[in-house]
Amino acid sequence: MPAQSQLTARLIEIFSAIQGEGLNVGTRQLFIRFALCDLRCHFCDSPQTWEVPSFCRIEQTPGCRNFETYPNPVPLSLLLGWVERQNQPGLHDSISLTGGEPLLQASFLVEFLPQLHRLTGLPVYLETGGHRPEQLAMILPYLNSVGMDIKLPSVSGENRWQAHARFLQLCHDSHVDVFVKLIISATTHPPELKQAAELVADCSPSIPVILQPVTPLQSPHDLPILPPTPEQVLEWQALMKHHLKSVRVIPQTHKMIDQL
Numbered sequence: 001m002p003a004q005s006q007l008t009a010r011l012i013e014i015f016s017a018i019q020g021e022g023l024n025v026g027t028r029q030l031f032i033r034f035a036l037c038d039l040r041c042h043f044c045d046s047p048q049t050w051e052v053p054s055f056c057r058i059e060q061t062p063g064c065r066n067f068e069t070y071p072n073p074v075p076l077s078l079l080l081g082w083v084e085r086q087n088q089p090g091l092h093d094s095i096s097l098t099g100g101e102p103l104l105q106a107s108f109l110v111e112f113l114p115q116l117h118r119l120t121g122l123p124v125y126l127e128t129g130g131h132r133p134e135q136l137a138m139i140l141p142y143l144n145s146v147g148m149d150i151k152l153p154s155v156s157g158e159n160r161w162q163a164h165a166r167f168l169q170l171c172h173d174s175h176v177d178v179f180v181k182l183i184i185s186a187t188t189h190p191p192e193l194k195q196a197a198e199l200v201a202d203c204s205p206s207i208p209v210i211l212q213p214v215t216p217l218q219s220p221h222d223l224p225i226l227p228p229t230p231e232q233v234l235e236w237q238a239l240m241k242h243h244l245k246s247v248r249v250i251p252q253t254h255k256m257i258d259q260l
């Protein structure tokens with residue numbers, strides 16, 4: 001048995017919502033948002049996840065936004081109890097592990113995910129920066145699908161090409177469904193899109209890629225991040241389709257309908 005102290009999670013929140021991004025767009029998911037991230041993407045819309053807050057917030061009734069707060073870190077048994085309460089019959093299509101970067105808590109997830117599966121039977125979807133292959137390997141057997149980012153340096157300020165390649169290969173060699181998400185902005189360097197397309201195609205040209213135009217940030221920032229023009233989006237999708245079978249353009253739809 002692992003020491004009891006290992007069986008705690010650092011959480012931001014748990015809530016039931018409509019997935020607004022990627023291949024699962026429009027489906028109902030139970031979101032478990034983990035604290036901590038080791039990246040600092042320029043376009044990050046959840047910088048509150050970078051550190052561990054003293055308290056996490058837990059929705060009491062699915063979709064009602066009636067949050068209560070609890071201190072961090074959270075024992076595994078308590079987290080399972082919250083999930084069980086949210087798991088109303090037929091409501092959720094899957095459970096989303098999101099963040100922050102959930103893989104920073106891989107040791108917890110190794111213990112948590114088999115119990116989560118026994119409790120709910122729901123598919124488990126991991127939303128990740130796609131740069132921590134060693135931690136991914138620890139929990140791959142317990143995942144059903146993975147949405148991984150490839151961080152374009154010209155947009156995110158992060159440069160993780162080698163880690164992304166190893167990460168994607170691990171997913172591809174396993175049983176999980178994987179897709180790749182690229183955030184694009186007006187400052188995207190097209191050679192980086194070509195590099196990303198080649199990286200994915202080297203693994204398999206059939207892996208779906210989502211181009212996600214950045215959502216203009218609401219709050220004042222030093223450097224405003226602007227979405228690409230319609231012409232840029234068309235040109236860049238065409239560029240990537242030279243290498244890949246499936247390249248879709250999907251913005252953050254949850255923000256269009258004012259959802260969490």
Ligand code: SF4
Pocket residue numbers: 037038039040041043044045046047049099100101129
């Ligand atoms: S990986 Fe995600 S949570 Fe972390 S800084 Fe980038 S956008 Fe924000």
